[in-house]
Amino acid sequence: MSGDDAGSVSAGTTVRCPACGHDTTEGDLFCEACGAELASAPTVSEPVAAPLAGPTAPISDGACLSCGGVVGEDGYCETCGTKAPKPRDHFQEQPAPWVAMTCDRGVRHHRNEDAGALSADPEPGSRAVLVVCDGVSSSTDSDVASLAAASAARDVLAVGRAQGMGTPSSRVSAIVARLEAAATAANDAVVATTAPESGSPASCTFVAAVVDDGTIVAGSVGDSRAYWFPDSGEAIHLSVDDSMAAELIAQGTPRQIAESSPQAHAITRWLGVDSHDHKPGTMTVDVDAPGWLLVCSDGLWNYCSAAADLADLVRRTASAQHDDPLATSAALVDWANAQGGQDNITVALARIPIDGRI
Known part of the structure; x- marks a missing residue:
């Protein structure tokens, strides 16, 4: 849709959507490709480089945690x-009290190749973005790749709001x-x-979930x-694995x-220079009861894969942590x-409520 009240810029000028880079016409209110609000977003002619998510500082030269000596x-x-x-090795994010993340190296790996990035509005259940990327251990610099990927995806999803034509189906x-x-x-x-x-070019997995006023869309x-987990x-x-295990399960092999x-x-799709297909599979659910949205790497679900079992674990853990998202993610x-x-x-x-309270 075009409008005549978008300012004095010449009509017909082609600019890029600040969210997805799709070509749009100056004066359009929404991007036809991703639905971003263009009127309230800054116009850019080139994609904006995204800052890395998570900690990027060098090793601390402070006191040794073991003996107190100098590092x-x-x-x-x-x-x-x-x-x-x-x-x-271990970091956390909490952009709002109802959204949080903990990322950890684990016990066996020598480095943390996982990464995540979050965005959230202050009001519980209103608008949030959760992204997790897991670097493929056999690839070079997968820790760098996953960090860059999570940040870039988060920044695209956090720009404006995807409204479509104003109907629920077009919004989704x-x-x-x-x-x-x-x-x-x-x-x-x-x-x-x-x-x-x-x-062995860098590669990683990708999962993201968008919370938008009673709707969750995951890819x-x-x-x-x-x-x-209500x-x-x-x-x-909310997602389907691109893996050999998932293919075996689809063929009837017990989970x-x-x-x-x-x-x-062994994954069958990934992000990277040698990726043959990075279009995400997506799923949508309407939220009609309070509950938990979980986005995670296989470092968690490896030990509790079935949805019902993992839901029970999350609910019990959350209850013990008084439904605090940051404490629950750490636990x-x-x-x-x-x-x-x-x-x-x-x-x-x-933590998605129905009555506006966490």
């Missing part, structure tokens, strides 16, 4: 030789288009981190997951056998580490 520039204690933890379609644009931005960010002639590439009622797995097979975690990470912590772990949660 040298190489990251090791000069007294006892213990390696100091990196900020990336607009959010889906925005998720597709976010996955493209995330893929571009991974490609940008990939060294030329890399023998994924790979095997990171999104779930909706306080009472059926738990819903427990499929997910413990040698190739269970779930602790639980996964207690099970063995064989992978990096990211847990992002949104």
Whole structure:
């Protein structure tokens, strides 16, 4: 839709949508590709580089956590030789009281290749974006790639609101288009981190969920997951894994056998320069009861895969943490580490109310 009251800029000028980069006409109120509000968003002629999500600071040169000695520039204690933890090993985000994330290296991995990025409006249940990316361990610089991808996707999804034509169905379609644009931005960010002639180019998974006034829309590439757990009622797995395990399950193999097979975690789609398809599979659910939105990497669901079982774990953990999202995400990470912590772990949660209270 075009309007004559958009200012004095010449009509017909082509500009890029600040959310997804799609070509639009100056004066349009909404982007036809992703539904972003153009009137209230700044016009840009080129995609804006997104800042990295999560901690990027070097290793601290403060006191050693083991003995209190001095940590040298190489990251090791000069007294006892213990390696100091990196900020990336364990970090948290909480953009609003009802949305939070904990990301952790786990017990077995030498670095944290998971990443996440969040955005949320202050009012509980109103508007939020949760993104999780899991770097593929066999690829080069997957930790850098996942961090860049999560930030880029979050920034696309957090710009404006996807309204469509104002009807519920068109609003969902607009959010889906925005998720597709976010996955493209995330893929571009991974490609940008990939060294030329890399023998094993950087790659990662992608899952994102958008909360928008009573609706959740989730999209994924790979095997990171999104779930909706109402306080009472059926738990819903909002994503479909792109993995060999998922293919075995679709062929009739019992979940427990499929997910413990040698190739269970071999993913069939991913983000990266060698990705053949990064369009996310999407699912939508209307929220009619209070509950928890969970977006996580396989470092959590590896130990509790079935939606009903994971819902029970989240509900019990949340109850013990007085329904505090940040404390609950941290407790779930602790639980996964207690099970063995064989992978990096990211847990992002949104506590969605019905009456406006967390």
